[in-house]
Amino acid sequence: MKIYWKGIVPLGNEVVASRIKNDVQSALSSIRTRGSDFIVNDSNWYWRNPTGKVRPTVVNSAKFITGNFQRHLERNRGWQIEKCLCGQRVDAYSEFEGVFEIYTLREEDFLPLLHAYERLHKRSSGPIATQLYVQHLQKQTPALSDDLRPLHKYFSRISRTVSLRVGVEFETGNVASSFRAANKLEQLYQLGELDLGVFITSIDKPSCAARIWPISNRNGSFQELERRSFAKGLAIPLWHVGFAPDGFDCTVGYLSDDGSLYQMRKTERHLIAEGTRFEIWHDVKGQERLLPVNHPST
Numbered sequence: 001m002k003i004y005w006k007g008i009v010p011l012g013n014e015v016v017a018s019r020i021k022n023d024v025q026s027a028l029s030s031i032r033t034r035g036s037d038f039i040v041n042d043s044n045w046y047w048r049n050p051t052g053k054v055r056p057t058v059v060n061s062a063k064f065i066t067g068n069f070q071r072h073l074e075r076n077r078g079w080q081i082e083k084c085l086c087g088q089r090v091d092a093y094s095e096f097e098g099v100f101e102i103y104t105l106r107e108e109d110f111l112p113l114l115h116a117y118e119r120l121h122k123r124s125s126g127p128i129a130t131q132l133y134v135q136h137l138q139k140q141t142p143a144l145s146d147d148l149r150p151l152h153k154y155f156s157r158i159s160r161t162v163s164l165r166v167g168v169e170f171e172t173g174n175v176a177s178s179f180r181a182a183n184k185l186e187q188l189y190q191l192g193e194l195d196l197g198v199f200i201t202s203i204d205k206p207s208c209a210a211r212i213w214p215i216s217n218r219n220g221s222f223q224e225l226e227r228r229s230f231a232k233g234l235a236i237p238l239w240h241v242g243f244a245p246d247g248f249d250c251t252v253g254y255l256s257d258d259g260s261l262y263q264m265r266k267t268e269r270h271l272i273a274e275g276t277r278f279e280i281w282h283d284v285k286g287q288e289r290l291l292p293v294n295h296p297s298t
Contacts, residue, residue: 001032009239024198027073040247044214080094105132109155134235169184171220
């Protein structure tokens with residue numbers, strides 16, 4: 001699997017940061033379909049809808065990806081999956097104890113910091129003002145982001161043993177689902193249940209989302225999220241991780257709900273619709289799937 005670390009918020013403890021990154025990377029790398037690679041069969045299949053019209057359909061399951069990711073974190077890295085926090089479930093949760101550099105901000109230094117930020121970066125501090133207030137005045141957040149390091153004199157720094165609580169959301173749905181997942185992490189941060197969020201989704205549509213799940217609502221990606229200023233307004237320290245298959249091959253098995261691969265089962269029946277001749281196949285659940293005659297898979 002191709003893994004893209006879109007953003008890593010500094011934590012003030014490189015050992016813990018490396019452990020979290022290695023755990024997530026290991027779990028993503030465990031998602032394989034051929035040898036050590038994540039190869040996806042992106043063949044175009046069709047179905048007959050209730051009106052009898054032939055339409056494109058999705059045959060790869062998102063649960064294959066998220067399920068294998070969760071199982072690896074739980075069995076090999078000791079994370080809790082489907083962790084319930086204040087009535088909300090996160091895909092994975094773990095705690096990492098260590099000595100962190102904590103940066104706090106006094107109320108009287110908040111406005112001077114915003115003015116200094118604007119003078120230094122020549123841009124408005126409005127987009128990050130709430131984040132700054134929550135992270136460093138209301139809460140005790142480890143480390144400083146790169147754009148705040150030149151302004152470290154406005155903060156008080158202490159070293160403290162902390163149990164860093166990390167929540168992961170792996171989103172394979174549409175853009176709205178991605179915003180809901182991120183807002184869930186934000187809410188749990190505001191409620192004092194999380195200290196760091198890790199958000200994972202497709203890197204883009206052309207090389208990932210729209211090829212694993214063509215013609216579906218599972219097309220959310222960082223490509224779209226970044227156009228919508230996805231992280232703006234979030235106070236939670238958030239790591240962004242993108243993924244994509246290593247490649248595509250119409251001979252590899254399809255992704256099943258249970259984390260295994262499956263093959264379509266051919267029948268001896270055919271169908272002619274809208275001038276095209278289709279072979280009738282069955283998927284892993286016995287549902288009818290249609291394949292145009294002379295498709296490479298045949």
